[in-house]
Amino acid sequence: MPRSFSDVEVAGGDSLWPDAIRAAHAVAEAAGVAPPPAKFPVDAYPVPSALVSLAAAEAVGPVSPRVLPVEAPEDGPLAAARAGAIVRSGRRIDADARPFTLGAEDRDSMVGGRHDDGFATVIVRTQGLRLLNLEEALTSLAAQSDDGFDVVVTAHTDDDAAEASVHQVVGSFADAFRSRVLVVRVEPGQRGRPLNAGLDRATGDYVCFLDDDDVVTADWIEAFRAGSQVQPEMVIRSRALVQPVTRLSPPADGYDVAGKLDSRFDRSFDLTKHLVNNSTPIFSVAVPAAVITSQALRFDEELPVLEDWDFLMRAALVVGVHDTDRVTGVYHWWVSGESSFDRERERWATARRRVHARLDTLTRPTGMASRLADLHDRLLSQGRDSDEIQTSVRALADDLQARGRPAGGAF
Numbered sequence: 001m002p003r004s005f006s007d008v009e010v011a012g013g014d015s016l017w018p019d020a021i022r023a024a025h026a027v028a029e030a031a032g033v034a035p036p037p038a039k040f041p042v043d044a045y046p047v048p049s050a051l052v053s054l055a056a057a058e059a060v061g062p063v064s065p066r067v068l069p070v071e072a073p074e075d076g077p078l079a080a081a082r083a084g085a086i087v088r089s090g091r092r093i094d095a096d097a098r099p100f101t102l103g104a105e106d107r108d109s110m111v112g113g114r115h116d117d118g119f120a121t122v123i124v125r126t127q128g129l130r131l132l133n134l135e136e137a138l139t140s141l142a143a144q145s146d147d148g149f150d151v152v153v154t155a156h157t158d159d160d161a162a163e164a165s166v167h168q169v170v171g172s173f174a175d176a177f178r179s180r181v182l183v184v185r186v187e188p189g190q191r192g193r194p195l196n197a198g199l200d201r202a203t204g205d206y207v208c209f210l211d212d213d214d215v216v217t218a219d220w221i222e223a224f225r226a227g228s229q230v231q232p233e234m235v236i237r238s239r240a241l242v243q244p245v246t247r248l249s250p251p252a253d254g255y256d257v258a259g260k261l262d263s264r265f266d267r268s269f270d271l272t273k274h275l276v277n278n279s280t281p282i283f284s285v286a287v288p289a290a291v292i293t294s295q296a297l298r299f300d301e302e303l304p305v306l307e308d309w310d311f312l313m314r315a316a317l318v319v320g321v322h323d324t325d326r327v328t329g330v331y332h333w334w335v336s337g338e339s340s341f342d343r344e345r346e347r348w349a350t351a352r353r354r355v356h357a358r359l360d361t362l363t364r365p366t367g368m369a370s371r372l373a374d375l376h377d378r379l380l381s382q383g384r385d386s387d388e389i390q391t392s393v394r395a396l397a398d399d400l401q402a403r404g405r406p407a408g409g410a411f
Contacts, residue, residue, distance in 0.1 A: 119148035119205055119225055120286060123198030125191075126212035128155050128162030132254040133332075134212040135169050141210070142177040146221040149208070151181040152201050154194035158187055192299030192307040199292065199299075206236070206286040209308070213255075214283050216329040223326045224286040231322035235315050236286040238328040240265050245332045258335050265331070269321040272397040273390070275359060275369045276376045277352075278309035281331045285312060291319050300358075306351040310358065317362050368400050 122141060126134050141151060155166045163185050170181050184201060186194040199207065206224060210216060220238070227236035244259035266279040273279060291297065295318055299307045352373075359369035372393055379389045 117148045118150070118203060119146070119228075120150075120208050120221060121198075121202035121204035121206075121289075122149050122151045122208045122210055122221075123195060123202065124151060124153045124210050124212060125194045125198070126153060126155060126166060128157050128159065128166045130212055130253065131165055131169055134166065135172070136215055137210055137212050138169065138173065138177075138181075140215040140217070140220075142173060143218045144221050145218050146225055147180075148225065149180070149204060149221050152198045153181060153183045154186050154198050155183055156186045156188065156194040190301050190304055190307070192301040192303060192311075195299045195307065195311075196301065202289060202292075205289055207289055207292060208286045209282040211282065213332045213334075214281070214329060215332075216283055217327070219326070220283075220328040223324045223328050227322050227324040228286070228288075231320075233288060233290070234320045234322040235288070235291075235312070236324060237269050237280060237321050238284050238324045238326050239263075239267060240281050240284045240329045240331050241327060242331050242333050244335045246335055255332065255334075261330070268323045268325070269316070271316065271321075272372065272394055274309075274313060274316070275363070275397075276373045276393060278306065278312075280309075280312060281329070282308035282312075283329045283331070285321075287312075287315050288319065291315055300354075303351050303354060304347055306348070306355055310355045313355070313359055314362065317359075365400055365403050368397070371400065372397055 124134075124137060124141075128134075138151075138153075141149075153166060153170060155163045157163055163183075167183055170178060170183055173181070182201060184197055186197045195209065198209075206228065208221075208224065223238050224236045227238075241261045242264050243257065243261055245255040246258045248254050248256060264279075265281060265284070266273065269280065287297075292315070295314070297311060297314055299311050301307075303310060356369045356373050360367045363369055375396055376389055376393050379392060384392075
């Protein structure tokens with residue numbers, strides 16, 4: 001069994017589903033219940049991606065730690081985990097006949113007990129429309145092994161019912177977690193507005209971010225803390241896997257898995273590549289509050305997309321980035337609507353040009369980001385392979401950097 005995502009080869013789209021099934025068997029064995037069926041009917045039973053990925057993540061011996069409980073059908077290969085036990089960090093929690101979604105008492109027992117020192121503030125962005133996804137995201141926070149964080153949930157909506165639904169989801173958690181969660185209503189605007197509202201209320205030494213449709217592993221905060229102890233003044237960055245998903249047909253809430261986990265995001269932060277395109281999802285970074293304050297960093301509320309990349313780069317050019325090299329989250333890639341890049345391509349292209357224009361003012365020589373992007377896009381349109389493109393872009397970057405260096409600073 002793989003002990004962590006880092007031990008699993010996912011490049012090229014290799015599936016983690018077989019490992020998830022072995023993890024489910026381990027849970028069933030530990031609970032003393034019948035194991036799930038040996039045959040895994042993938043087409044007939046698309047398992048929620050968070051359970052698949054996290055169950056496959058860290059199975060140790062006969063007990064699978066950090067299995068994230070999410071909604072599941074009554075029947076299926078992982079039903080034994082729901083009927084038997086929820087296991088975290090090698091410690092089994094009895095779960096006789098309890099529903100698979102955690103109740104307040106269950107969530108209370110999942111809250112870790114190590115730090116409570118204001119290490120980080122986590123800003124969770126939601127519109128109150130994907131309530132099962134929000135519950136899943138918050139459950140992954142409640143399961144953290146390091147409790148040194150508070151949560152600001154920004155309800156980005158002008159709908160009273162949607163805001164009430166967000167409060168209801170948060171209220172379903174036990175006091176030990178719920179007491180650390182603040183819900184703030186944010187009037188409609190672009191994607192940066194709720195993030196700025198969260199920044200205004202952040203009190204931690206670091207600020208982290210989590211959208212309501214993504215999930216993180218139980219060592220997410222723990223990994224950021226470890227990184228901060230190595231490079232306390234830098235942006236801390238962990239790795240992420242990508243899970244393609246599709247929305248269920250209304251009125252159903254939730255999603256179906258639409259493909260295999262993959263590692264399309266870069267393993268480590270490469271400044272040259274990030275000047276061209278983003279390869280770091282927003283939940284993969286913890287940004288020091290000191291740099292946010294000293295540089296007056298804010299999210300660009302005019303950007304309809306790519307606001308996270310713009311913010312990250314302005315911080316990274318000032319203090320740099322330290323990689324933990326630990327996979328600590330799953331990014332849900334909506335292949336039909338939502339955040340699909342194929343939707344409204346021109347909107348993405350316009351936002352990208354705006355980000356490049358700002359980065360041009362923060363690098364030396366001026367205009368470096370746009371020149372690298374133009375070369376990248378031209379070679380890509382010519383059908384050049386990725387290795388050749390990266391070699392050419394890096395050569396241009398080296399030439400430009402010989403004449404100047406990133407200047408940093410807020411705009």
